[in-house]
Amino acid sequence: MKKIITNCAFILAVLFITTSCSKKTVSNASTATGKNQLRVMTYNIHHANPPSKAESGEIDLDAIAKTIRNENPDIVALQEVDVNTTRSGPVNQAEAIAEKLGMHAYFGRAIDYGSGYYGVAILSKYPLTETTVIHLPEDADPKAEDRVLTTARIALPDGKAIRFGSTHLDVRSAGNRDQQVRIINEIAAKETMPFIVAGDFNATPESSAIAELDKRFTRTCTTDCAPTIPVNNPSRTIDFIAFTKESPFKVVSQKVIPETYASDHLPVVVTLSY
Numbered sequence: 001m002k003k004i005i006t007n008c009a010f011i012l013a014v015l016f017i018t019t020s021c022s023k024k025t026v027s028n029a030s031t032a033t034g035k036n037q038l039r040v041m042t043y044n045i046h047h048a049n050p051p052s053k054a055e056s057g058e059i060d061l062d063a064i065a066k067t068i069r070n071e072n073p074d075i076v077a078l079q080e081v082d083v084n085t086t087r088s089g090p091v092n093q094a095e096a097i098a099e100k101l102g103m104h105a106y107f108g109r110a111i112d113y114g115s116g117y118y119g120v121a122i123l124s125k126y127p128l129t130e131t132t133v134i135h136l137p138e139d140a141d142p143k144a145e146d147r148v149l150t151t152a153r154i155a156l157p158d159g160k161a162i163r164f165g166s167t168h169l170d171v172r173s174a175g176n177r178d179q180q181v182r183i184i185n186e187i188a189a190k191e192t193m194p195f196i197v198a199g200d201f202n203a204t205p206e207s208s209a210i211a212e213l214d215k216r217f218t219r220t221c222t223t224d225c226a227p228t229i230p231v232n233n234p235s236r237t238i239d240f241i242a243f244t245k246e247s248p249f250k251v252v253s254q255k256v257i258p259e260t261y262a263s264d265h266l267p268v269v270v271t272l273s274y
Contacts, residue, residue, distance in 0.1 A: 034250060034273035036158050041073035042198035042239050044168070044265035047082040047118070048093055051231065051264045059088050063262035065100040068123070071257060071269045075154065076103075076123040077166035077198035077241075083107055084116035094121035108133040108150025108166065120150050120166045120199065128152040136167075136183055140175025147176075149184055153193070160274075162247075163191050167199040169209065177202060177209040185216040194247035194274075200239050200265065210240070217242035218249075220270040226256040228266045241270050248274040 048061045068076060078097070082088035098105035103123045110119035122128060130153035138144045151165040167184065170176035181201075188195050197217065203209035205225060213219070219242045227234035234256075243249045252271040259266065 034248065036156070036160075036274050037252065038075070038156065038249075038272045038274065039071070039073045039269065040075050040077075040196060040198060040241055040272065041068065041071055041267055041269045042077040042079075042166075042200070042241050043068065043267035044079040044200040044239060044263060045093075045097075046080050046263040046265065047085075047088050048097075048262070049088075050261050052261065057087055060262065061091075061093060061096055061100070065097050067257065067259045067262050067267060068097070069101055071267070073269060074125050075164055075196075077164070078121040078123065079166065079168040079200045080118070081107060081121045082113070082116060082118055083109070085114035085118065086116070087114050088116075094123065098123050104128050106131045106150065106152055108148050110148045110168070111146050119148060120168050122150060122152050122164060122166050124152070124154055124164070126154050126156060128154060134183075134187065136169070136180040138170060138173070138176045139179060141170070141173035144170050144172050144176055147180060149187070149197070151187075161193055163193045163195040165195065165197040165199075167197060167201075169199070169201045169203065171202045174203075174208065177207070178212055181209045181212040185212065188216050188244050191244065194249065195244045196241065196247070196249075197243075198241040198268075202238055204236055204238060213240075213242060216244060218245055218247075220251050220254050220272070226266075228256055228268060229264065231260040231264060231266055234266060239265060239268050241268060243272070250274070 083092045094105040094107040107121045109117040134149045136147045149167045225237045228239040249272040254270040257267045
């Protein structure tokens with residue numbers, strides 16, 4: 001009898017340790033209570049030019065599509081997307097990737113580039129309506145590259161609708177980033193639907209831009225967030241997914257995908273419940 005009790009105690013101890021470790025893998029997740037789930041990705045694709053092929057300028061849209069397909073997101077925010085540029089060829093990269101994945105696409109032009117356009121995009125399993133491209137301010141450094149917030153209304157399968165935004169903030173000026181986030185917050189304050197924004201913020205969690213973002217949005221990771229750049233030996237967390245504080249979302253899980261070939265950023269994927 002003593003041996004049976006000892007074995008039972010050992011099994012219970014193992015179960016306790018296993019459960020505790022499982023919880024640690026989603027240490028930034030809130031308690032998920034909603035019956036519906038939504039899977040969201042943000043990915044700076046570096047115009048589909050793998051860093052190892054930078055010198056040759058090779059474009060590998062299949063590698064980007066494969067990375068996205070492997071995670072099976074419902075909605076994707078893309079940054080550094082080319083449309084008909086001399087460096088990437090006569091192709092709308094957002095539409096080409098979406099076609100490979102069987103998704104809808106909307107491209108938001110930030111600047112003219114190489115006889116074509118360069119900007120951000122939204123991919124979605126569900127139709128995109130009320131699409132907009134909002135140019136973000138750059139008063140602190142007017143000569144900086146123009147930046148945008150691209151948004152769309154997305155009707156989910158359960159009949160609920162959300163607003164989704166993809167953005168890529170200024171890389172040079174902290175002042176520009178702060179101002180750009182303030183505008184995003186102002187837009188979110190007027191929004192009546194749950195609003196998710198995702199992208200490359202070019203700002204780390206301790207920055208003033210992210211502190212500003214946190215006033216209106218809840219980031220899907222707020223502590224011990226895995227770095228997203230560079231892909232080899234990543235050291236900085238600058239790619240985020242966030243939702244307005246009034247939204248019904250709960251974080252089920254979040255992860256940074258260790259895909260080191262396709263782009264110079266690692267993609268971020270989160271599963272939300274609502």
